[in-house]
Amino acid sequence: MAVAKPASPAASRLDGLTRPPGGGWLGAARDAALSRLQGMGLPAPRDEYWRFTRPADLNAAAPAPAAPVESAEAEALYDGTDRLRLVFRDGAFDAEASDALTGEGLEIARLAEAGGTDIHWAADLYGALEADGQSPVPRPFAALNTAHATDGVLIRATAAVSRPVEIVYLHEDAASDPILHHVIRVEEGASLTLLETGTVGARCNTAMEVDVASHGAFHHIRDQGRAHARRTNTHAFARLGGASVFKSFTLSLNGALTRNEHVVAFTGNDATAHVACAAIGDGRQAPMHHDDTVFITHDAVNCESRQVFKKVLKNGAVGVFQGKILVKRGAQKTDGYQISQALLLDDDSQFLAKPELEIYADDVACSHGSTTGAIDEDMLFYLRARGVPERRATDLLVLAFLAETLEEIGDEAIAESLRQRLSTWLDRHAG
Amino acid sequence: MLEIKNLQVKLEEEDKQILKGVDLTVEAGKVHAIMGPNGSGKSTLSYVLAGRDGYEVTGGSASLLGEDILDMDPEARAAAGMFLAFQYPVEIPGVGNMTFMRTAVNAQRKARGEEEMSSAEFLKVVRARAKDLQIDAEMLKRPVNVGFSGGEKKRNEILQMAMLEPKLCILDETDSGLDVDAMKLVAQGVNALRSPDRAFLVITHYQRLLDHIAPDVVHIMSAGRIVKSGGPDLALEVEKNGYGDILKESA
Numbered sequence: 219m220a221v222a223k224p225a226s227p228a229a230s231r232l233d234g235l236t237r238p239p240g241g242g243w244l245g246a247a248r249d250a251a252l253s254r255l256q257g258m259g260l261p262a263p264r265d266e267y268w269r270f271t272r273p274a275d276l277n278a279a280a281p282a283p284a285a286p287v288e289s290a291e292a293e294a295l296y297d298g299t300d301r302l303r304l305v306f307r308d309g310a311f312d313a314e315a316s317d318a319l320t321g322e323g324l325e326i327a328r329l330a331e332a333g334g335t336d337i338h339w340a341a342d343l344y345g346a347l348e349a350d351g352q353s354p355v356p357r358p359f360a361a362l363n364t365a366h367a368t369d370g371v372l373i374r375a376t377a378a379v380s381r382p383v384e385i386v387y388l389h390e391d392a393a394s395d396p397i398l399h400h401v402i403r404v405e406e407g408a409s410l411t412l413l414e415t416g417t418v419g420a421r422c423n424t425a426m427e428v429d430v431a432s433h434g435a436f437h438h439i440r441d442q443g444r445a446h447a448r449r450t451n452t453h454a455f456a457r458l459g460g461a462s463v464f465k466s467f468t469l470s471l472n473g474a475l476t477r478n479e480h481v482v483a484f485t486g487n488d489a490t491a492h493v494a495c496a497a498i499g500d501g502r503q504a505p506m507h508h509d510d511t512v513f514i515t516h517d518a519v520n521c522e523s524r525q526v527f528k529k530v531l532k533n534g535a536v537g538v539f540q541g542k543i544l545v546k547r548g549a550q551k552t553d554g555y556q557i558s559q560a561l562l563l564d565d566d567s568q569f570l571a572k573p574e575l576e577i578y579a580d581d582v583a584c585s586h587g588s589t590t591g592a593i594d595e596d597m598l599f600y601l602r603a604r605g606v607p608e609r610r611a612t613d614l615l616v617l618a619f620l621a622e623t624l625e626e627i628g629d630e631a632i633a634e635s636l637r638q639r640l641s642t643w644l645d646r647h648a649g
Numbered sequence: 650m651l652e653i654k655n656l657q658v659k660l661e662e663e664d665k666q667i668l669k670g671v672d673l674t675v676e677a678g679k680v681h682a683i684m685g686p687n688g689s690g691k692s693t694l695s696y697v698l699a700g701r702d703g704y705e706v707t708g709g710s711a712s713l714l715g716e717d718i719l720d721m722d723p724e725a726r727a728a729a730g731m732f733l734a735f736q737y738p739v740e741i742p743g744v745g746n747m748t749f750m751r752t753a754v755n756a757q758r759k760a761r762g763e764e765e766m767s768s769a770e771f772l773k774v775v776r777a778r779a780k781d782l783q784i785d786a787e788m789l790k791r792p793v794n795v796g797f798s799g800g801e802k803k804r805n806e807i808l809q810m811a812m813l814e815p816k817l818c819i820l821d822e823t824d825s826g827l828d829v830d831a832m833k834l835v836a837q838g839v840n841a842l843r844s845p846d847r848a849f850l851v852i853t854h855y856q857r858l859l860d861h862i863a864p865d866v867v868h869i870m871s872a873g874r875i876v877k878s879g880g881p882d883l884a885l886e887v888e889k890n891g892y893g894d895i896l897k898e899s900a
C-alpha cells in the first residue's frame with residue numbers, strides 16, 4: 219500500500235474533512251481510526267487492491283455532481299412489508315420521516331448522539347471490527363469512515379425481532395457527500411433483518427460493523443438505488459460467533475462507481491455466511507462501474523461460506539470481482555463456495571475477476587469459479603420460436619441469470635419487490 | 650398451409666450446402682411425415698422453417714398460409730402459426746416452465762392483436778392439458794426442461810404445442826426416447842389437435858409413431874432433397890427394407 223504524500227491529490231480527500239463533534243469513547247475510536255488511516259494512506263492508483271477500480275473519484279476533495287433520481291422509489295419499495303423505518307436524507311437523519319427509535323427486542327441509538335453516552339456494546343464494537351479488517355489488506359476508506367462518520371445507527375437486537383429495520387436513504391442534493399457508520403450487535407439467539415434502501419448521496423462512504431453472537435442471525439438486504447452518477451463506497455465488517463448466521467444480499471443498478479467490500483470473519487464454530495450481489499448496468503447514458511470485493515476468513519471449525527456474485531453489463535459497463543476465501547490452520551470442515559459471473563450483453567462491456575482461495579487446513583471443501591459469457595443463443599432461439607419477442611426473451615434470460623442471487627433472500631415478499639424492480643429496470647433499458 | 654419451393658440452404662459459417670432444392674406442399678388438415686437417413690437435412694429443414702440463425706437461404710421460397718416466412722423473425726413466424734417441437738428441447742435454468750408458457754401464449758396473442766389470457770384462465774387450461782399428457786404439477790413449476798428426462802422433455806414440447814394451438818406443427822423426432830406409453834400419450838396429444846385448419850409435418854425414423862398418427866403422405870428425404878413421396882405404405886416399406894432400394898431407384 220503506497221502512502222499518499224500530502225502533496226498528492228489523495229490528500230485532498232482528507233483536507234476537506236473536519237472531525238465530527240462527540241467525545242468520550244467515540245472520540246477515542248475516531249482518534250485511533252485517524253492514526254490507522256495516517257499509517258496506511260489513501261489508495262494510490264497503482265495499489266494492487268485498486269487495480270481494477272480507480273480510487274480517484276473517492277480520493278477527490280469534492281464529489282462529482284450526481285443528479286438524484288429515485289427518492290420516491292426508495293420510499294415505496296417494500297410497501298407490502300411492515301418495517302421500522304429510519305430515514306437519512308443525503309446523510310442527515312430525518313427524525314420526522316422516521317419511526318421512533320424503539321421496537322420490541324431492539325435498542326436503537328444514533329451515532330451522532332452517542333458520543334457522550336455510555337452504550338457499552340457499541341463502544342466495544344465501533345471501529346473494532348473495522349480495525350480487525352485492516353489486515354492482511356488495508357482498507358483506508360473504512361478507517362476514514364470510522365474517523366469521520368457524522369452519523370449512523372447503533373442497533374442491538376436482544377430477541378428474535380420479526381419486524382425488519384429499514385434504513386432508507388433519500389438522495390436529493392446533487393453534491394452531497396455523506397459518511398455514515400452503522401453498528402449492529404445481534405445478541406445470543408437473537409435475530410434481525412436490516413434493509414438498506416436507496417442512494418445514500420452523490421458520493422458516499424458507508425460502513426457497517428455487524429457482530430453476531432452465538433446462535434444469532436442477521437439478514438441484510440440492500441438496494442443501492444439507480445442514480446447514474448453516484449459514487450458509492452461501502453464496507454460491511456462481520457464477526458460471527460458459534461452457530462450464527464449472516465446473510466447479505468445487494469441489488470445494485472447503474473452507478474458511475476460502486477465499490478462494495480464485505481469482510482467476514484468466522485470466530486465461532488458451525489456458523490454460516492452468505493454474501494450475494496446482483497449488479498446490472500447500462501453504460502449508454504453514463505459510465506457504469508461496479509466492484510465487489512470480498513474477504514472471508516475461516517478461523518473456526520465447520521463453518522459454511524457462500525458467495526454468489528452476478529453482473530449483467532451492457533454498453534461499456536464494467537464489472538469487477540475480487541473475492542478471497544482464507545481458511546486458517548485448524549479451520550477444519552470448512553465449506554467454502556464462491557461463484558462470480560458476468561453476463562455481457564455486448565462486446566463493449568467487460569468483467570474483471572480475481573477469485574482467490576488460500577487454504578491452510580487439510581479437511582475442507584472449497585470451490586470457486588468465475589465465468590464471463592453472453593446470452594445463450596440456443597435458449598434465445600427456443601424462446602423466440604415459441605413466440606417470445608427477442609427483447610422479452612433476453613430479459614427473461616437476464617432475470618434467469620440473476621435468479622441464483624435473489625434466491626439468497628430469505629423473505630419471498632422482499633425478493634419479489636426486488637425482482638419487480640429489476641424488471642422495471644430492464645423495461646427502462648430496453649434495446 | 651405450407652408451401653416450400655426449391656429451397657436451398659447452406660451453412661452461414663461454412664461453405665456447406667445442406668438443402669439442395671426441397672419441394673414440399675402440406676395442405677391444411679393433413680399429416681405429412683418425413684423420413685430419411687441421418688444427416689439428410691430433416692432437422693435443418695425444420696430449423697430453417699422456424700427461423701434459426703446460422704443458415705443462409707441461397708434459393709427458393711417457403712410460405713405459411715400464403716405468407717412468405719423466410720424473412721420473418723422466429724417470433725413472428727410463431728405468431729403466424731408455426732410451431733417446431735425440437736429434436737433436442739433446450740434447458741433454460743432460472744426460467745419457470747409456467748412463466749415461459751404463459752409468456753409465450755400471451756406474446757403470440759398480443760402479436761395477433763388478440764386478448765391476453767388471464768392467469769386464472771391460463772392455469773386452468775395448462776393444468777387440464779398437462780393432465781392429458783400426464784405431466785405433473787411439479788414439472789410445471791420447474792425451470793424449462795431442466796432435469797427433465799428425455800421423454801419428459803418431449804411431452805413438454807407437446808404441452809407447449811397444445812397451449813399455443815399453432816397452425817403448422819413440425820415434430821422433429823418427437824418419438825425418439827419415448828417409452829411405449831409415452832408414445833401413445835404424445836400421439837393422443839397430436840391427434841387431439843388434428844383439425845381441418847391445422848397441418849402436421851412429422852419427422853421420424855420409425856413406423857411406430859405413424860401407427861398412432863396415421864399420416865396422409867410420407868416423404869423420403871436424402872442428401873438435402875425430397876426424393877420420394879407416397880402414401881402410408883412408403884413408411885412400412887422403409888421399416889421393412891431400409892432406404893437402400895428407394896435411394897437407388899431415385900438416384
Ligand SMILES: Nc1ncnc2c1ncn2[C@@H]1O[C@H](COP(=O)(O)OP(=O)(O)OP(=O)(O)O)[C@@H](O)[C@H]1O
Binds near residue numbers: 667690691703
Ligand atoms: N451447424 C452445423 N454445423 C455443421 N454441420 C451441420 C450443421 N447443421 C447441420 N449440419 C450438417 O448438415 C447435415 C444435415 O443435418 P440435419 O441435422 O439436418 O440432419 P437430420 O436429417 O436431421 O439427421 P438425423 O436423422 O440424424 O436427425 C449433417 O451432415 C450435419 O452434420
Ligand SMILES: [Mg+2]
Binds near residue numbers: 736
Ligand atoms: Mg434431425
